[in-house]
Amino acid sequence: MRFPKRRRHAAVEEDASEMSARFRNPFVHELKFTLLQKIKIGLMTVTLLPFRLFLAAFWMLLAWPFAFVATVGRADNTVEPVSWRWLVDLALKAIMRAMWFSGGFHWVRVKGQPALPSEAPILTLAPHSSYFDAIPVTMTMASIVMKAESKDIPVWGTLIKFIRPVFVSRSDPDSRRKTVEEIKRRACSGGEWPQIMIFPEGTCTNRSCLITFKPGAFIPGVPVQPVVLRYLNEMDTISWTWRGPGAFKILWLTLCQLNNRLEIEYLPTYTPSEEEKSDPALFATNVRRLMAKALDTPITDYSFEDCQLAMVQGPLRLPGNTCLLEFARLARRLGLKAGLSDEVLQEQGGRARKLWGDKLGLADFAQCINLPVTNMLQDMFDMFDEHGTGQVDIREYVIALSMVYRPFKGLDTIKLGFRMYEAEEAGGVTEEDLSVVLRSTLGLTDLETSRMFTVLDSAHRGRITFEEFEQFVERCPDFVDRYLLSSGSSQPSCPVITPPPVSSNGFCTDFSPHDQQHSHTNNHTPTDNKKVN
Incomplete structure (x- = not known):
């Protein structure tokens, strides 16, 4: 079994020779350390790590009462007029920024101009590679799409409810449709609701390419602002994939780095054409291509479903x-x-x-x-x-x-x-x-x-x-x-x-309706018991 000839139908849209040199399985991440790096990690583990864990816990516990007070008595399906809660919003942004700072994210560079909610009600972020992708969420306090079970997590659940997420329920078979309808309602509110941040890849990868975008973020047919993330450390302790270091190991190794560099770039708002409004898959493909160009990263048709092979x-x-x-x-x-x-x-x-x-x-x-x-x-x-x-x-x-x-x-x-x-x-x-x-x-x-x-x-x-x-x-x-x-x-x-039914290893769940997935259906049963002439 061999890789097919790329000259006919490339899975990665770039020159075949360049692709062969650059492309990696997006669902696999392997870390190898030199002896010096191992010594540094060992020293950081017994010196810097305990201090950072204490500070991170302190800042999160400090944020909890602010979020709790701001969510008391607040309705989930209506947006209240501007009130004293904007002060809580500022306080939480500062506290969460202090938490990331204590974890080694000392300087987060922001490029581009963030659009207003009335200009781009949906923000599409990629590549999605780690739970550290929550940093832009806490910096903007934008809403996200999350599993309904998340709101029951102590402390964290209260912080999540403050940003008014759209919840997807595993127990409700109609939840995906309801989620899309809720996103449409918020997106068409004329900027009354907070922007919604969506990771359209639907799962974490190693950032070697952009995999297929799920159409959920593009079904409303409203302008979106693409946002690209770049982790610039020489040693990648960030990526949390289906095969590779687990969540706790990623946290340990990242907190043991003296400095973690992140760059967030807001690209110009993308307004869909009439054709793209009627075809969310085309809308998603075109936005993905634009983001891949900004990242100088190849794109591939591999999808969230394909990551099952990496879980074996x-x-x-x-x-x-x-x-x-x-x-x-x-x-x-x-x-x-x-x-x-x-x-x-x-x-x-x-x-x-x-x-x-x-x-x-x-x-x-x-x-x-x-x-x-x-x-x-x-x-x-x-x-x-x-x-x-x-x-x-x-x-x-x-x-x-x-x-x-x-x-x-x-x-x-x-x-x-x-x-x-x-x-x-x-x-x-x-x-x-x-x-x-x-x-x-x-x-x-x-x-x-x-x-x-x-x-x-x-x-x-x-x-x-x-x-x-x-x-x-x-x-x-x-x-x-x-x-x-x-x-x-x-x-x-x-x-x-x-x-390794599969659920995403990212912190934002997929909500795209199954009937919106682009696929070709054919009857694939062999038609004869002998060689076809």
Whole structure:
């Protein structure tokens, strides 16, 4: 399995050679420290860290009574006229700024001119990479979209309620629609309500690119002001991704930095055209492109849903350089996951087995999965055409589709692979077949499986069964690192990473209605039991 040819349909909109050098998996963040850096962190941990934690707690507790008094008796669905509460607003801004200062954010540079609520009722912020992205929220006291459960958190919940957030309830199936309606109501109030800050990516990334924007912020069709964030420290202790340091480790490492630099830039207000007002996805795409240009950062069609692959744990935890993230993007855009189920995958596996290794050209491949030939389908085809022969084995496609559909059931995908490759008369799979199954499952190329196969095939039959493989995984859960990657034989087949129902790891929840997500739907069930002519 390999990365597709970028000349046809780039996932990242820039020159292919530049993209290969710069692009990283946006849902993975790896920190590596030199010996000197480790010594510095150790010293800061026993000296500066306790002092900063004490001050941060002090400032937050000091802010609580101000927020509590200001929220007593205040209605949630109406905005009160300007009153004494603006004094509380100023006090809280000062207190929260002191809290961030005590945490090492000594100077926060602000560029550009913030728009008035009447000019841009919605602020779109990106990239979203950490809970430290709350800094611009506390500096402006703008409203945000948050999970309803947040308001019940002691101290923090009171501070949250002061900024009049729009709450999304997990228990209410109609909550997303209500949230969009509430945002529309506030956005069309002529500036009476505070501005709403929204992180349209819907989840945290490592800031290597801008992923797909959710359309929720753009459904009201009102002018928005894009705001870009830049963390300028040489060592990135800020990013909080699905695979990487956890929330507490990020807090520890960041507070151990002597100074943390943040730049907030307000871009000119973006007024949507009539076409963009009627098409929130187009509106979101154009705003994202504008923000990416300001950041000098590539954009990619990877989305919040794709981050599930980065959450996989256990024996079949995917390597950082897996091509399955790109395959998942293409599968989502082509509508291949719509209507997919375990039963459909088993049916596809049975049909692929009957082809028994017959190679398919692009037209046959398209007919087999019931899709027209397009540039995007060509990209997917290229991923399995490793040798550039113009032919692929449909079984590899079924394995990859199974893995991206059910990433937390890797052994079920392996079992499906064994079923498609094992010979009925002999039983089990050969070393070559095992290599193909594992390459397609992990999204890698040129895996060296001989050492592992020798251990598995203790009877020297030249074949192993799925039961034998399953028992081996139970005995050696780290087999991927120990047997497949440790020798360095598996070279990255996708752009290299230098150096887990899913909910967002950002502090602002996604609220975009499901029917507003842009997708193509197709019937993807293979249409014949034999090779298509």
